[in-house]
Amino acid sequence: MSGPVFISHSSKDAERVSALVAALEARGVGCWVASRDIKGGENYGDAIVDALERAGAMVLVFSANANASEEIKKEISLASQRGITVIPARIEDTQPSKMFRYELATRQWIDVFDKAGAGVDRLAERLRAVIGESSVAPPSPNAAAKAANAAREIPSKTSPATILAGLALLLAVAGAAGWAWFGRAPAAPSVATPGPAPTPTPTPTQTNAVAAPQAPPATSVASPTPAKPENSPDAAVLLTSASPPARPGGGETFRECQDCPEMVVAPAGKAIIGSPRGEPGRDDLSELDPHEVDIDKPFAIGRYDVTFAEWDACVADGGCARRPPDFDFGRGRRPVIFVSWTEAQAYAGWLSGKSGRKYRLPSEAEWEYAARGCAKLDCEQKPFWFGAISPDQAVYDWRFSYLNSAKAYDQGQRTQPVDRGPPNPFGLYNVLGNVRQWTLDCWASAAPAVKSPGAASIRGDCTRRVTRGGSWNEKPAALRAAARAWAQVDDRTQPNVGFRVVRELDFN
Numbered sequence: 001m002s003g004p005v006f007i008s009h010s011s012k013d014a015e016r017v018s019a020l021v022a023a024l025e026a027r028g029v030g031c032w033v034a035s036r037d038i039k040g041g042e043n044y045g046d047a048i049v050d051a052l053e054r055a056g057a058m059v060l061v062f063s064a065n066a067n068a069s070e071e072i073k074k075e076i077s078l079a080s081q082r083g084i085t086v087i088p089a090r091i092e093d094t095q096p097s098k099m100f101r102y103e104l105a106t107r108q109w110i111d112v113f114d115k116a117g118a119g120v121d122r123l124a125e126r127l128r129a130v131i132g133e134s135s136v137a138p139p140s141p142n143a144a145a146k147a148a149n150a151a152r153e154i155p156s157k158t159s160p161a162t163i164l165a166g167l168a169l170l171l172a173v174a175g176a177a178g179w180a181w182f183g184r185a186p187a188a189p190s191v192a193t194p195g196p197a198p199t200p201t202p203t204p205t206q207t208n209a210v211a212a213p214q215a216p217p218a219t220s221v222a223s224p225t226p227a228k229p230e231n232s233p234d235a236a237v238l239l240t241s242a243s244p245p246a247r248p249g250g251g252e253t254f255r256e257c258q259d260c261p262e263m264v265v266a267p268a269g270k271a272i273i274g275s276p277r278g279e280p281g282r283d284d285l286s287e288l289d290p291h292e293v294d295i296d297k298p299f300a301i302g303r304y305d306v307t308f309a310e311w312d313a314c315v316a317d318g319g320c321a322r323r324p325p326d327f328d329f330g331r332g333r334r335p336v337i338f339v340s341w342t343e344a345q346a347y348a349g350w351l352s353g354k355s356g357r358k359y360r361l362p363s364e365a366e367w368e369y370a371a372r373g374c375a376k377l378d379c380e381q382k383p384f385w386f387g388a389i390s391p392d393q394a395v396y397d398w399r400f401s402y403l404n405s406a407k408a409y410d411q412g413q414r415t416q417p418v419d420r421g422p423p424n425p426f427g428l429y430n431v432l433g434n435v436r437q438w439t440l441d442c443w444a445s446a447a448p449a450v451k452s453p454g455a456a457s458i459r460g461d462c463t464r465r466v467t468r469g470g471s472w473n474e475k476p477a478a479l480r481a482a483a484r485a486w487a488q489v490d491d492r493t494q495p496n497v498g499f500r501v502v503r504e505l506d507f508n
Helices: 011-026 044-054 070-081 115-131 143-152 160-170 308-316 341-355 364-372
Strands: 005-008 057-062 086-090 263-266 269-273 291-295 299-302 436-443 461-468 484-488
Touching: 005 011, 005 070, 011 057, 011 115, 044 070, 057 070, 057 115, 070 086, 086 115, 263 364, 269 364, 291 364, 299 364, 308 341, 364 436, 364 461, 436 484
Parallel strands: 005 057, 057 086
Antiparallel strands: 263 299, 269 291, 436 461, 461 484
């Protein structure tokens, strides 16, 4: 049986944290919090270490106060050394300081300050999955009353928005509202994804924090192919008509306006998608078993992820509402980041208005079909379309390997221009890696594998949508063609999520 949940927080947030603890315990999740559970006369440091030794998981209560806390960093380090899953929970709308930016780069975040307590429900659900149901007491019959009482004890803030945020944290109302910050959202809502370790040399047992890049032994270094200059044309592209051919067979390219993304036609066909049991890195809770998908007519999909330049054109034309930040990675030909699913939908709507044709996000099935680049049932089922992964092939956290693949340390963690690396058999660039890509599908844990026509699924939680493809700050296993993740539809706070679009083709 796992122990209680260790609550890591700034002492300046003690009152709000007490209310959060009350709300979690009202839902049957036992917690250990220093301000309550360290006994008089007990050595503080020893008590922290002992509590972490017993803990089944850690909740990092993140706030502006936490941003400046060296103690929280120490507690994360201790949790990493002991292989304890860390789940950050944000109690106010604040962004991490530089001190936390890479420390928390691959963690799954949950907001617990909005939607009347739905985030607390989500946090409790995640914790139950991590520590095991046997470690969780049944929720008390008066759980809602306890949480409401806790809400009344919260000190008021001067801002009305902050008042509402504090109340929302504490109200015990059913719902689900996860919030994904940096890095990978979990493959299933109930699984927390650990990140790299904070030690000079990453090890399998230290997986909850990100190490500063270190020079590895010479034998473990791979030198990635240098990225093309961001303003250079892609010599491999055979451009391109202004509209798709009347009867496309696959591979044709077109761009319907100067600022529109370049599209490539994916052929009709039948293929096997999903992952076999035993594929390294597979998440049995969320990934589908291998099954047939039947794409009965061609469709066009973005050759590249939508770029900052293309997004900025949408803003200039009034179709998109804001210019998202670039995280100091650069704009131009780099993939746009910090865009929500809702904003990606608005961009597709803008393209539809300019072209008079239907643009949209891809369905999960269309995305995986295109990512694998195979239109036949007898294609080899590989985790990656290119075979063995390496820093030359994709953009991911190159400090980590997959099945003893090469590592690299010399370029740091960031997005790369969208035309870096080789195209897949359908002509798509960076469909695996660089940034995760939004799809139309509502999030649901894996359903039984059935023959799929490629349509998007609206079964499940439609406040969360599926993202696919892995990203620059994730381990290579997250880039597997079958790997699944999710984010909230209005979450525009992630520097590793972008998108590409589909253009439906007309046939007489």
